[in-house]
Amino acid sequence: MPKTSTKFDQITPSEFFYxxxxxxxxxxxxxxxxxATRELVENSLDACESSxxxxxINVRLIPTSDDESxxxxxxxxxxxxxxxxxxxxxxxxxxxxxxxxxxxxxLRQARGMFGMGGTMAxxxxxxxxxxxxxxxxxxxxxDFHKFSILIDIQNNSPIVVDKDVIQHDGSSGTSIEIxxxxxxxxxxxxxxxxxxxxxxxxxxxxxxxxxxxxxxxFYSQSTxxxxxxxxxxxxxxxxxxxxAMRRLIGSSDDQTLQKLLMNxxxxxGPTTALNFSKFVGIDSNSNPKDxxxxxxxxxxxxxxxxxxFLPPDSNCLSPLGSDILNAGMMNxxxxxxxxxxxxxxxxxxxxxxxxxxxxxxxxxxxxNGVSLFRFANRIPLLYDxxxxxxxxxxxxxxxxxxxxxxxxxxxxIITHMCSxxxxxxxxxxxxxxxxxxxxxxxxxxxREVMRQLRLYLSRKGSAEAVKRRQNIYLKYLPLIxxxxxxLSGAKKLPKYESLMKQYSNSDNTNEEAxxxx
Ligand code: ADP
Ligand code: MG
Numbered sequence: 001m002p003k004t005s006t007k008f009d010q011i012t013p014s015e016f017f018y019x020x021x022x023x024x025x026x027x028x029x030x031x032x033x034x035x036a037t038r039e040l041v042e043n044s045l046d047a048c049e050s051s052x053x054x055x056x057i058n059v060r061l062i063p064t065s066d067d068e069s070x071x072x073x074x075x076x077x078x079x080x081x082x083x084x085x086x087x088x089x090x091x092x093x094x095x096x097x098x099x100x101x102x103x104x105x106x107l108r109q110a111r112g113m114f115g116m117g118g119t120m121a122x123x124x125x126x127x128x129x130x131x132x133x134x135x136x137x138x139x140x141x142x143d144f145h146k147f148s149i150l151i152d153i154q155n156n157s158p159i160v161v162d163k164d165v166i167q168h169d170g171s172s173g174t175s176i177e178i179x180x181x182x183x184x185x186x187x188x189x190x191x192x193x194x195x196x197x198x199x200x201x202x203x204x205x206x207x208x209x210x211x212x213x214x215x216x217x218f219y220s221q222s223t224x225x226x227x228x229x230x231x232x233x234x235x236x237x238x239x240x241x242x243x244a245m246r247r248l249i250g251s252s253d254d255q256t257l258q259k260l261l262m263n264x265x266x267x268x269g270p271t272t273a274l275n276f277s278k279f280v281g282i283d284s285n286s287n288p289k290d291x292x293x294x295x296x297x298x299x300x301x302x303x304x305x306x307x308x309f310l311p312p313d314s315n316c317l318s319p320l321g322s323d324i325l326n327a328g329m330m331n332x333x334x335x336x337x338x339x340x341x342x343x344x345x346x347x348x349x350x351x352x353x354x355x356x357x358x359x360x361x362x363x364x365x366x367x368n369g370v371s372l373f374r375f376a377n378r379i380p381l382l383y384d385x386x387x388x389x390x391x392x393x394x395x396x397x398x399x400x401x402x403x404x405x406x407x408x409x410x411x412x413i414i415t416h417m418c419s420x421x422x423x424x425x426x427x428x429x430x431x432x433x434x435x436x437x438x439x440x441x442x443x444x445x446x447r448e449v450m451r452q453l454r455l456y457l458s459r460k461g462s463a464e465a466v467k468r469r470q471n472i473y474l475k476y477l478p479l480i481x482x483x484x485x486x487l488s489g490a491k492k493l494p495k496y497e498s499l500m501k502q503y504s505n506s507d508n509t510n511e512e513a514x515x516x517x
Contacts, residue, residue, distance in 0.1 A: 012156035013099040024120045025428035029073035032124055033182030034190045039117035040080040046111050047084035050229055055205040056083045061212050064179055073183040075129050081175040086139035096122050096133055097149045097158020107420045109230035109317050111379050114427055121178055123151055128181035132161045137174040144168055184212035190382055197373055197380035203328040223327040231316035234266040237303040239350025245300050249288045258284040267310040279306050312352035314345030319354045319418050329360050336362025339452040343445050348437040353419035357445030359453055365410040370398055375416040381430055388431035390415040393442040403454045
């Protein structure tokens with residue numbers, strides 16, 4: 001038998017996603033159109049919010065001129081313009097021309113997390129239409145840097161095809177234009193769900209969308225209250241691993257184990273660092289660079305076991321809060337009854353998180369069973385609902401008999417998880433994994449809003465029963481008066497007007513006031 005030699009090769013991140021684009025949510029032209037739009041909008045929202053700017057985002061999706069007469073799938077032009085802080089002109093080509101290049105790798109709550117969403121949209125556009133991406137960005141509102149960029153996929157680096165600077169009086173922001181193959185017919189409903197649900201949790205943003213059918217959708221800004229920008233935090237010892245520790249020791253100048261722990265970990269002070277050193281049995285004054293491999297393994301192992309570390313502080317997180325969530329629910333669902341519960345901060349594997357749950361009943365809420373709107377760091381999650389921990393929790397809890405909810409009740413539940421790291425099950429950011437701590441907080445939140453709904457429905461039920469009784473009295477009182485006059489042989493009807501007045505005045509206004517209290 002002839003001997004064949006095995007050929008080895010290596011590929012870059014761009015090449016990897018070029019070959020496996022399904023992993024990033026670009027599996028077919030319909031999903032790709034949706035994912036590309038979403039990634040660009042999310043970049044704009046992240047950028048505006050991190051600079052405290054009330055977002056104004058304009059999205060346009062139209063068939064390209066040479067493709068207008070064709071049917072789907074065909075080529076589209078996707079343009080997203082924002083009023084954000086803009087991108088530094090030296091970074092801009094890399095931000096969109098290199099996979100895994102971004103500004104969100106620190107521990108901070110953000111929509112983007114892999115440095116690849118917007119870049120993947122550019123890459124997908126390039127491989128389906130061979131056209132470069134057009135980017136205009138300004139950080140000062142005067143110099144507008146224009147770029148035409150292609151990605152050198154084999155080398156994972158940008159090729160600047162064209163660039164220019166235009167002076168112009170305006171405001172900072174970014175405009176990005178991608179030509180890509182898409183299927184608008186099959187992605188239309190997901191795109192509209194996406195914008196509507198985004199409006200639900202970002203009522204402080206103004207978003208307009210010109211869809212491929214020429215329809216214009218406008219989501220107005222209904223509050224100018226913005227959640228505080230998320231802060232950056234250090235890693236918590238419970239979430240640290242061996243590789244991270246090896247790198248930290250390599251790069252830090254800290255001379256002692258105690259200093260290393262104090263300066264690089266979240267909520268570790270001198271006493272905790274000292275107690276930890278005793279716990280692991282290593283002198284707190286030893287130089288971390290002198291630790292042997294097995295000692296480093298020990299340190300990391302004990303970091304996870306030591307239970308005197310303070311839990312992660314959630315101050316760096318930026319939950320929506322009741323006012324903003326309520327403004328979004330009123331605007332988009334206009335419910336008859338709504339309630340919100342914000343769970344106390346919690347943590348999984350050293351990452352802090354907060355769960356917020358809203359419930360809307362009646363009004364514009366659809367009657368087709370329970371609608372669940374899932375959000376993670378303010379991103380609507382529209383695919384793979386069944387695999388998401390939130391859906392599993394809601395399915396388990398919502399037993400209509402337990403909460404006395406009528407069948408076909410118009411009920412919407414909104415779950416929002418914010419964290420420095422969302423435990424997504426895929427890079428496509430579509431569903432959250434079952435972490436026991438996350439599951440527990442979701443359960444408590446959903447139970448609480450359901451209890452509130454049950455209370456509302458039972459008060460409403462008794463108010464209606466009272467009203468029904470009063471209506472019966474009002475109907476029969478004159479007859480009873482007439483009968484008693486005949487029976488007693490009196491000449492006049494007994495005085496019952498004041499009773500009538502009492503029943504008709506004491507209609508259910510007081511009860512209503514109670515219900516809404
Ligand atoms: P990610 O959002 O996961 O970091 P992206 O590929 O989507 O990755 O974006 C890469 C980087 O480009 C971001 O980290 C951000 O710094 C920058 N960026 C993208 N879009 C914008 C925008 N509209 N305004 C400002 N910066 C942006
Ligand atoms: Mg992104």
